[in-house]
Amino acid sequence: MSDLLAARSQMAFSLAFHIIFAVVGMGMPLLMVLSEWRWLRGGRSVDLQLAKRWAKGTAVLFAVGAVSGTVLSFELGLLWPKFMAWAGAIIGMPFSLEGFAFFAEGIFLGVYLYGWDRVPPRAHLAAGIVVAVSGAASGMFVVFANAWMNTPAGFRLLNGQPIDIDPLAAMFNPSSWPQSIHMILAAYTAVGFSVAGIHAYALLRDDTHLFHRRALELALLVGGIGAVLQPISGDSLAKSVARTQPVKLASMEGQFPTQRAAPLRIGGWPDVARRQTPFAIEIPAMFSFLAYRDVNAEVRGLNDFHQDIWPPVLPVHLSFQIMVGLGFAMMAIALWAAWRQWRSPSLIASRLFLWTLVIAAPFGFIAVETGWMVTELGRQPWIVQGIMRTADAVTPMPALVIPFLGMTIVYLVLSIVVGKVLVQEVRET
Amino acid sequence: MPSLEFLLALVMLAALTFYVLLGGADYGGGVWDLLARGPRAAEQRGVIAKALAPIWEANHVWLILVVVVLFTAFPPAFALIFTALHVPLLLILLGIILRGSAFIFRDHDRTHRSDSEHTSGTYHPAAQSRWGRIFATASLLTPVLLGVVVGAVSSTNIQPPSERTTIAYFFTWFAPFPFAVGLFAVVLFAFLAAVYLTLETTDTALQDDFRKRAITSEIVAGVLALTVFLLAGPAAPGIRERLANSWWTLPLQLTTALFALATLATLWTRRFHWARVCAAAQVALILWGWVLAQYPYLVRPELTLHSSAAPHATLRALLWALAGGGVLLFPSYFYLFKIFKVGNASPPGREAAG
Numbered sequence: 001m002s003d004l005l006a007a008r009s010q011m012a013f014s015l016a017f018h019i020i021f022a023v024v025g026m027g028m029p030l031l032m033v034l035s036e037w038r039w040l041r042g043g044r045s046v047d048l049q050l051a052k053r054w055a056k057g058t059a060v061l062f063a064v065g066a067v068s069g070t071v072l073s074f075e076l077g078l079l080w081p082k083f084m085a086w087a088g089a090i091i092g093m094p095f096s097l098e099g100f101a102f103f104a105e106g107i108f109l110g111v112y113l114y115g116w117d118r119v120p121p122r123a124h125l126a127a128g129i130v131v132a133v134s135g136a137a138s139g140m141f142v143v144f145a146n147a148w149m150n151t152p153a154g155f156r157l158l159n160g161q162p163i164d165i166d167p168l169a170a171m172f173n174p175s176s177w178p179q180s181i182h183m184i185l186a187a188y189t190a191v192g193f194s195v196a197g198i199h200a201y202a203l204l205r206d207d208t209h210l211f212h213r214r215a216l217e218l219a220l221l222v223g224g225i226g227a228v229l230q231p232i233s234g235d236s237l238a239k240s241v242a243r244t245q246p247v248k249l250a251s252m253e254g255q256f257p258t259q260r261a262a263p264l265r266i267g268g269w270p271d272v273a274r275r276q277t278p279f280a281i282e283i284p285a286m287f288s289f290l291a292y293r294d295v296n297a298e299v300r301g302l303n304d305f306h307q308d309i310w311p312p313v314l315p316v317h318l319s320f321q322i323m324v325g326l327g328f329a330m331m332a333i334a335l336w337a338a339w340r341q342w343r344s345p346s347l348i349a350s351r352l353f354l355w356t357l358v359i360a361a362p363f364g365f366i367a368v369e370t371g372w373m374v375t376e377l378g379r380q381p382w383i384v385q386g387i388m389r390t391a392d393a394v395t396p397m398p399a400l401v402i403p404f405l406g407m408t409i410v411y412l413v414l415s416i417v418v419g420k421v422l423v424q425e426v427r428e429t
Numbered sequence: 430m431p432s433l434e435f436l437l438a439l440v441m442l443a444a445l446t447f448y449v450l451l452g453g454a455d456y457g458g459g460v461w462d463l464l465a466r467g468p469r470a471a472e473q474r475g476v477i478a479k480a481l482a483p484i485w486e487a488n489h490v491w492l493i494l495v496v497v498v499l500f501t502a503f504p505p506a507f508a509l510i511f512t513a514l515h516v517p518l519l520l521i522l523l524g525i526i527l528r529g530s531a532f533i534f535r536d537h538d539r540t541h542r543s544d545s546e547h548t549s550g551t552y553h554p555a556a557q558s559r560w561g562r563i564f565a566t567a568s569l570l571t572p573v574l575l576g577v578v579v580g581a582v583s584s585t586n587i588q589p590p591s592e593r594t595t596i597a598y599f600f601t602w603f604a605p606f607p608f609a610v611g612l613f614a615v616v617l618f619a620f621l622a623a624v625y626l627t628l629e630t631t632d633t634a635l636q637d638d639f640r641k642r643a644i645t646s647e648i649v650a651g652v653l654a655l656t657v658f659l660l661a662g663p664a665a666p667g668i669r670e671r672l673a674n675s676w677w678t679l680p681l682q683l684t685t686a687l688f689a690l691a692t693l694a695t696l697w698t699r700r701f702h703w704a705r706v707c708a709a710a711q712v713a714l715i716l717w718g719w720v721l722a723q724y725p726y727l728v729r730p731e732l733t734l735h736s737s738a739a740p741h742a743t744l745r746a747l748l749w750a751l752a753g754g755g756v757l758l759f760p761s762y763f764y765l766f767k768i769f770k771v772g773n774a775s776p777p778g779r780e781a782a783g
Binding site for chain 1: 482483484486487489490492493494496497498500501502504505507508509510511512515518519521522523525526527528529530532533534536537538589593594595598739740742743746747750751753754757758761762764765768769
């Protein structure tokens with residue numbers, strides 16, 4: 001394994017691991033706060049019990065997320081020092097704001113988790129709201145920094161060095177809002193559907209259980225709203241990618257030739273050697289329409305670009321297909337839930353519906369992981385789109401395979417333990 | 430008007446000070462968990478766990494802030510340090526992961542437990558064993574490595590190794606001086622923790638346990654301070670020279686020594702609130718002494734605050750962000766500590782209500 005591949009793999013594992021905890025850190029506080037608010041409004045003790053139960057399960061995930069986030073901030077320097085030396089002054093801004101969001105999260109999470117008996121109920125709820133807001137803000141700031149790598153802005157190049165740096169223009173680069181809104185909605189959707197799946201499983205055993213019914217309502221509300229809004233956000237993000245990263249978009253769609261009225265491919269298996277994507281269901285002109293709102297618009301295919309700057313097309317395309325497929329599945333489930341709620345008094349009377357929720361529990365998280373693969377693999381071979389190659393950013397330290405293996409083992413063990421602890425905590429309810 | 434990079438260096442120093450005084454003490458708590466002995470060992474561990482639980486995650490963020498300000502405001506220094514000291518920084522990372530996750534697993538892994546208490550931070554002896562040992566060991570080793578990094582940065586000639594051999598990445602830090610600084614750091618953290626812990630319990634026997642530990646570690650710290658100073662002669666002549674010959678060094682050393690003596694005196698007479706203030710002041714002064722000796726270098730011999738500073742637009746924006754963040758941060762931090770810390774365990778009797 002080359003040092004570059006080891007470094008990329010270590011970064012990828014660290015991101016893939018951390019994103020789960022980051023997503024939980026955005027989504028769970030919202031659920032906890034909603035349940036606690038219900039309790040303050042209605043005085044039903046079951047809602048308080050639920051908020052506490054969720055908080056307890058979340059405490060473990062928060063702690064692991066705090067340390068796995070630290071790993072990423074260190075790895076920026078440990079693995080990509082040349083990137084940081086070049087770009088630190090440009091993208092430090094969102095990272096420092098994220099630092100404060102992380103502070104707020106840590107401080108008020110301490111108040112929330114350990115302060116049930118120490119602060120008045122309203123102050124406790126307010127602490128939870130701060131955790132939820134700062135969790136979302138911290139996700140937003142980090143995605144701003146990532147967005148800059150996709151659409152670098154806020155500087156001029158002079159002999160390969162950045163000058164005239166404008167940190168605000170860098171922070172609010174063209175991808176910042178589309179990407180971060182997509183991420184935040186994804187977090188609410190993933191958490192909502194996972195939590196709904198867990199409580200649906202409990203309801204399959206005992207559908208009179210008030211605790212799980214209240215839980216399912218809230219989880220479906222949060223996850224469902226996220227799932228319904230997500231395609232709109234995804235569409236606007238795709239349009240932004242079409243303008244700024246045509247190679248990434250062509251890889252996502254498996255589009256080799258440049259053509260007018262390009263079809264949208266569902267599925268398919270891009271064959272880079274033969275430069276075509278067989279086995280796809282093609283919807284005529286739909287790709288052109290989605291990317292440019294014009295069925296006759298010309299879409300640039302991979303053939304227009306030197307193969308040297310192609311990302312790994314197959315994994316990018318497949319990841320994108322999986323993400324979109326799961327996203328639409330969750331949207332369909334959300335609409336089904338809304339229809340059930342409207343037509344019949346009870347969400348949970350249908351065992352088929354509950355089983356569907358159980359099966360859909362991991363959908364959101366898989367979509368988050370594959371979405372990040374699209375964004376990160378799709379930008380390769382660049383670490384800063386069009387400006388700096390990943391290969392030129394890596395640390396000169398040799399034997400990077402050793403840290404990679406070490407971190408991978410640690411993360412595998414952590415995953416097993418976290419899984420075990422969560423299963424224990426779910427079983428206790 | 431001081432330069433922007435000077436102001437940012439001050440912010441970084443402030444963040445580092447808070448990390449040492451708060452996050453450092455959290456590591457120290459883990460050290461005393463490891464060294465818990467005698468008839469009250471389980472109770473000692475209980476006090477430590479309860480003290481750490483609500484605050485350690487917030488305290489940890491100071492380190493992130495230091496790293497972020499370093500890479501935003503002084504990118505070349507960040508890149509150099511994180512390249513040349515890859516190995517110890519990676520080990521620190523490992524320590525941070527293990528410490529944090531083992532601490533929370535200890536409280537939540539119910540393999541050995543059956544109670545249904547929610548997350549109150551109470552410690553259950555049955556769950557000690559594996560997670561407890563990992564938490565405590567990582568708490569001991571991580572500060573040593575943090576000190577090693579500080580020691581290596583203070584040494585002459587840290588450069589990214591010119592040859593791409595693995596062993597070259599050990600020469601940058603694997604030497605007596607950095608490890609002496611590492612030991613000094615962990616003993617200071619343990620000292621801070623022991624002093625703070627006297628205020629975390631109302632049980633006088635437990636208070637006495639921590640009081641004895643505080644006094645012992647203060648004496649050990651004194652010996653190590655001298656060792657570090659002597660080893661700095663060959664290893665870090667730049668720092669040693671500044672520490673020995675600057676105009677500020679005598680008043681600084683005297684004040685530090687005075688606070689050290691005052692800590693011992695107040696511990697001896699059980700004025701624990703005063704001991705806490707004196708201990709924090711003493712450790713802060715040691716840190717500032719190191720920073721003064723290092724100034725204006727971030728990494729000798731080339732990277733100073735000025736030569737490695739980012740463009741002014743970045744520095745100005747960063748200062749505004751830090752100022753704005755600080756306005757939100759300090760009241761929140763104060764609130765957290767008011768709930769869980771200020772007079773937490775004294776006067777007697779309040780504990781039962783909490």
